[in-house]
Amino acid sequence: MKRFDLSLYLVTDRGLSLGRPLESIVEEAVKGGVTMVQLREKDCSSLEFYELGQKLKKLLSPLNIPLIINDRLDIALAVDADGLHIGQNDLPWKVARQLLGPDKILGLSVETQQQVEEANSLDIDYIGVSPVFATPTKTDTFQPFGLEGLKDACRISQFPAVAIGGINASNAASIIEHGAQGIAVVSAISSAESPLAAAKDLKERIQQIEIR
């Protein structure tokens, strides 16, 4: 049985970390209550990606916080990460599942309601509803789902859903209210003056909804 908690999911981006080392952002974020971490790095060598993965694995593993690698299945295998997150332009889910094995977490980004439906027949573990709001972080995306679209997606999906895109303290609670299991954030934590305080604040806003 795979156990993971999507509620506060940090997606890394060194470009948005205000020059601070990735490990310190992640370390603070985890102290603030982050429940999962996705290493997403687009412009680095495989060696650098691998070394970052190793560092995060060492940091997160003792805390039982899953480390998920974005896109790069080889890095996920090389650092024995807890899982892989793929998008629609990454390796096909079937290939990814076959090489990862059944015990690893496999997440898939969905960008339309049709993709939410299609995902229901796949051997994956969660969906990433992307983007829920317009965002400057990713530019190659479809129309945002919006809160009503997110609600529909969560209703249709047989998998737990984490929402991503433009989420911050002001709208975090509404994401959970509309059916998502969690929020995935990039800049709301990585660009915060205090990643720890930002994570803690987001966590409290989510928990207030969860305990209602």
Added chain:
Amino acid sequence: MKRFDLSLYLVTDRGLSLGRPLESIVEEAVKGGVTMVQLREKDCSSLEFYELGQKLKKLLSPLNIPLIINDRLDIALAVDADGLHIGQNDLPWKVARQLLGPDKILGLSVETQQQVEEANSLDIDYIGVSPVFATPTKTDTFQPFGLEGLKDACRISQFPAVAIGGINASNAASIIEHGAQGIAVVSAISSAESPLAAAKDLKERIQQIEIR
């Protein structure tokens, strides 16, 4: 026993293919006598890389021409390529070998004589001496080996060596004369008006040395 023939090794680059589809370049090159093909693509999605790999695998496998994937171990695994070629900034060779298994071909780029020596203790199958001449294709490289440097590298190395960088019809023969098992070319075939004729010409120049 792994069998491969480094003598005329095509390294792909869609940017240098004058707009022609990669498969047609490779198909022609193989008809002209190419003995190995490395799929090297830097600016494409994982899905596109995977699909290109599948196409080349389908093309090359019946001809018993090894398909080697550059850098991306996951793509190599996903398309069941014959091997992987890594550089000094890619995954560590040990990780690559472990995930590839003992039967796949593993090539390593070496950029200095020190790296040639270090490679001798690794579980790899060939070295790529890079660059032998100055080249516009790669800009992040060390000083070129030159022909005398290549000769030294081939003498020092316990592995067969293929040379890359600035190789064309005018200097192909000298590469073999200086001890390399083969030449690796990008634009000399991919940018040629006729990749078939270009490959054939290179092949003849190499064979003239080999049969001496």
